[in-house]
Amino acid sequence: MxxxxxxxxxxxxxxxxxxxxxxxxxxxxxxxxxxxxxxxxxxxxxxxxxxxxxxxxxxxxxxxxxxxxxxxxALMRDAEAGLRASLLHSFGSIVRNSFLAKDGRDAYVWIVPKRQITAEEVVGITAKSRALLAEMGLNLSNMALTTGQNLPSKTRCLSMLRLVAPVTSDALAGHLREAGFVVPSADWMVRRLDGLRKAGQVVRLRSGLYTLTLQALKGLGTVKGRCSPDVARMLALASHRG
Missing domain, CATH: 3.30.300 (GMP Synthetase; Chain A, domain 3)
Known part of the structure; x- marks a missing residue:
């Protein structure tokens, strides 16, 4: 083999x-x-x-x-990196980060603000994003702020990872979206996992798959009975195999 x-x-x-x-x-x-x-x-x-x-x-x-x-x-990664650099340069006092997702040539931008952003500032950020993406052959379909969105917390990410690990970052993002969470982009998921890895809660295997550390498993704890995460894991794995 x-x-x-x-x-x-x-x-x-x-x-x-x-x-x-x-x-x-x-x-x-x-x-x-x-x-x-x-x-x-x-x-x-x-x-x-x-x-x-x-x-x-x-x-x-x-x-x-x-x-x-x-x-x-490759265009996606270049576009996201270019957009982030441009927005941080022009709006660094109000924009903490940005993420980009796309469907074909339609682009969807997520802004992580440092503070509450005014309507006028949103117009400026939108115009800047639309112009930059147009140069890359992408159309800005929507721009939204991450504030108020149902983003998965670190604990939610760890809990989902316990159910489906070992798994790629893209697959984990898919599971979180299926659970009703908003995952702005592939890069957002990778950054979240990297933060958890540096905190000693996640391990990235040589295969590129992610799984929990013993420290994270102990921190999440366990529940006996039908609500046990181990039972949930078996059910999740069975549903995806089916």
Missing amino acids: LSESEVVRHLTDAGIPVSGTAVRDSETAGSFQVFVEFERDQRGRQIPSNAQLDSARASLFDLGVSVDFILTD
């Missing part, structure tokens, strides 16, 4: 730009999740194409390996 590095080497040789490393599925032998960074050419065509990805997947399948590709957008 191929190792993680051998899977990455095979894909790289096939012209597939792997981002990071292949993540082995701990429950299914010979199965991997692979993050692939894609771009769009001047005609809007995806690179690498779906045909290239299907061909690479088929060749690995012949070697006894099942691959699930997770596409990541």
Whole structure:
């Protein structure tokens, strides 16, 4: 059976730009999740194409390996970093941070304010965001403040992680959204997990998956009976397998 590095080497040789490393599925032998960074050419065509990805997947399948590709957008990361730098430069006295999510070419901006922002300041931030995103080929569909939103607290993130770990940051964000929480962007989730990691409550495995530390498990405690988090974890895992 191929190792993680051998899977990455095979894909790289096939012209597939792997981002990071292949993540082995701990429950299914010979199965991997692979993050692939894609771009769009001047005609809007995806690179690498779906045909290239299907061909690479088929060749690995012949070697006894099942691959699930997770596409990541380089434009998305560049746009979020550029927007954050620009807003902090222009509105550093009122903006603590910003996050960006997108659906196709529609962009959704979340602002973390340092204080209550006036309507006039919102207009200025919106105009700045719209102009910058337009240069990147994105349309500003909505801008909102994180204040008053149902963002998952650190404890909520840890509780969800206990149910579904080991898990990627993207998958954890998906579970939190399913539970009714607002997760502004992939970068927000990564930053939240990084803060928990530095606090000794979360571990990032070599595979890229996240899980809780013993310290976090003790801090969360346990409940006996049907409300036990261990029971909830089994039910959650069973529902996703089904």
